Amino acid sequence: MTNIYDVAKWPVFGLLDGVALANIKLACVFGSTGNETIYVTCDDEVFAMGSNVNGCLGVGDVQSTLTPRKIESLSKKGITSIACGSGPHVIAATEDGELYSWGHNGYCQLGNGSTTQGMVPCVISAGLNGSKVVQVSCGSHHTLVRTDRGEVYAWGYNNCGQVGSGATSNISNPRRVSATSVLVFAWGYNGNGQLGMGNNVNQPSPCRVSSLQNIIISQIVCGYNHTLALSDEGKLYAWGANAYGQLGTGNKANQVTATLVDVLDKRVVAMAAIHYSHLSAATLQSGDVYMWGQCRGQSTTSPIKTKFSCLDDVFACFSSPPVTWRPLTFENFVGRRALEESLMLAFNDENTSDISFVVEDQRIHVHKAFLKISEIEITQFTYPVYRAFLHYLYTDHVDIPPEEAISLMDLANAYCETHLKKLCERIIKQGITVNNSFHLLAAAIKYEASDLHDFCFKFCVNHLTEVVQTESFLAFEETHTKDFIIRAAKWGAFKY
Structure with missing residues (x-):
C-alpha cells in the first residue's frame, strides 16, 4: 500500500489538486522522461495525461495534455493492473481477467496480430485460450502475462528470444511459454549476463537458472539490464549489468551468475x-528502505539507507526517469484520516488519558474520546x-513479532479491522x-487462518529437512504432525 498523499511526489501529478489526488486508487507513471500517467479513480473512472507519445494515453489521438483526459473505453471496467513498455505501449487487465492494449506496436507488442499503432484500448482475445489474465508485465517492446491457470503467455519483439518461443522472429499474438516448474527460468537477451546462465549468450527458449539451485525464490524483478531475486528466507541475489552499481555488490563488475547482496545483513522483505x-x-x-545504482545520475555501488x-x-x-516500478495502489479507509504527531504521542500517555486497560496486570493508557469500544474480554x-x-488504533501502524501477529489478526477479526488483518498477514509472511x-x-x-495455514505449510515443505530438526516441530501436537506428514506426502515432499 502507498499513502494517498505520496502520489504528489511524482512530478506528473503536480497540477492536480488535493481532492483529485485523494480520489486515485491505482496509477502508473511511465515514458522516457516519466511524463505520462494513467490512473484509476475510486469511482472506477480511468484518466490519462502527459506527452502521449505514440498514442500511449489511449484517448484516440497523439495530443499531449497537462490536464486529465478520460479513457472512456476503460472506465467502469474494473482495471486492476497496468504495465508499460518503452515505445511506449500499455497493457491493462481487469478484475474479470480481460486484457487491453494500446500505444506503440512496431514490434507486435500489442498482441493484436498486427503492427498498427493502437490509439485506443482494444481487447486482446486471440491466443489466450479462454484464460483469465491475473498479472501483466512489459519489457521494452514485448509483453508477458500470467493467467488464472498459472500459465505464462508472451508476444512482441523477439530478436534475442525474449518471447521464449524458441526462435527469434516477432510474435504478433499471445503464445504460451512452455516452462512448467517451481524452478527459476530465464530467456532472451543476455549481453550483460542478466539471465544468470554463467555466460553472455542469448537464450530463445526458457532455460533453468542453475546458480539459484536449492534456493526457493519468492520474487523476481528486472532492471534495464540487471536482475534481482528474493528468496523466501529474505536473502537478496543480483546479476547482470553493473556499470552504475545496480547490483549492490560494492563494485561495477558485471555478474553472469546469481550473486548474494550480502551488504544487507538483515532480512529483505521486498525489492524493486x-x-x-x-x-x-x-x-x-x-522497515528501512535502501537504494543503489543510478540515483539521480550518480553511481552508488553499495546499498545506502534512505x-x-x-x-x-x-x-x-x-529514478531517471521518475517512473513507477509497479502500479501504485492506494487504499482509503472509512473513518481514517492523516494523523497528527500529537495524536500519535498521546497513545499510552498516563498524563492525558482518561481510561486505561489492564492486561496481564499491566496498564495501557488511552482516551474515551478516541476509542469507541463498549465491551471487550481482555483476558483473551x-x-x-x-x-x-x-x-x-492511534497510529495505523503495527510493530509486533510474527509469532504474536496471528493472535492480533484474530483480535482484528473480532472488530472487523480489515486493514489490520492485512498488516498482520504481511508481518507473518515477511517474518x-x-x-x-x-x-x-x-x-x-x-485461529483457523486458512490462507496463512497454506503459506506456512508450503514454507515448511520447501525447507523440510531443516524444519523437522527445530524445537517447534518436536513440540507440534501429534495429531497435527500426522496431518502435516500426510499432506506433505500428497504435495510430493518425499519423492526421490
Whole structure:
C-alpha cells in the first residue's frame, strides 16, 4: 500500500489538486522522461495525461495534455493492473481477467496480430485460450502475462528470444511459454549476463537458472539490464549489468551468475527495479528502505539507507526517469484520516488519558474520546497483542513479532479491522523463518487462518529437512504432525 498523499511526489501529478489526488486508487507513471500517467479513480473512472507519445494515453489521438483526459473505453471496467513498455505501449487487465492494449506496436507488442499503432484500448482475445489474465508485465517492446491457470503467455519483439518461443522472429499474438516448474527460468537477451546462465549468450527458449539451485525464490524483478531475486528466507541475489552499481555488490563488475547482496545483513522483505532505469531498491524487515545504482545520475555501488518508508518513493525521487516500478495502489479507509504527531504521542500517555486497560496486570493508557469500544474480554489476549491493537488504533501502524501477529489478526477479526488483518498477514509472511515456521503453522491452525495455514505449510515443505530438526516441530501436537506428514506426502515432499 502507498499513502494517498505520496502520489504528489511524482512530478506528473503536480497540477492536480488535493481532492483529485485523494480520489486515485491505482496509477502508473511511465515514458522516457516519466511524463505520462494513467490512473484509476475510486469511482472506477480511468484518466490519462502527459506527452502521449505514440498514442500511449489511449484517448484516440497523439495530443499531449497537462490536464486529465478520460479513457472512456476503460472506465467502469474494473482495471486492476497496468504495465508499460518503452515505445511506449500499455497493457491493462481487469478484475474479470480481460486484457487491453494500446500505444506503440512496431514490434507486435500489442498482441493484436498486427503492427498498427493502437490509439485506443482494444481487447486482446486471440491466443489466450479462454484464460483469465491475473498479472501483466512489459519489457521494452514485448509483453508477458500470467493467467488464472498459472500459465505464462508472451508476444512482441523477439530478436534475442525474449518471447521464449524458441526462435527469434516477432510474435504478433499471445503464445504460451512452455516452462512448467517451481524452478527459476530465464530467456532472451543476455549481453550483460542478466539471465544468470554463467555466460553472455542469448537464450530463445526458457532455460533453468542453475546458480539459484536449492534456493526457493519468492520474487523476481528486472532492471534495464540487471536482475534481482528474493528468496523466501529474505536473502537478496543480483546479476547482470553493473556499470552504475545496480547490483549492490560494492563494485561495477558485471555478474553472469546469481550473486548474494550480502551488504544487507538483515532480512529483505521486498525489492524493486524497472526496465526504464538502472536503479535498485529494497526494504528490510525493520522497515528501512535502501537504494543503489543510478540515483539521480550518480553511481552508488553499495546499498545506502534512505529516509523513505516505501519503495515507490525511491523511484519517484531518484529514478531517471521518475517512473513507477509497479502500479501504485492506494487504499482509503472509512473513518481514517492523516494523523497528527500529537495524536500519535498521546497513545499510552498516563498524563492525558482518561481510561486505561489492564492486561496481564499491566496498564495501557488511552482516551474515551478516541476509542469507541463498549465491551471487550481482555483476558483473551496477551499484553503485547492488545497493546499493539490499541497502538494501531492511534497510529495505523503495527510493530509486533510474527509469532504474536496471528493472535492480533484474530483480535482484528473480532472488530472487523480489515486493514489490520492485512498488516498482520504481511508481518507473518515477511517474518517466517525455518525456526519459527512450525510455530506459525500451529498458530494458523489454532485461529483457523486458512490462507496463512497454506503459506506456512508450503514454507515448511520447501525447507523440510531443516524444519523437522527445530524445537517447534518436536513440540507440534501429534495429531497435527500426522496431518502435516500426510499432506506433505500428497504435495510430493518425499519423492526421490
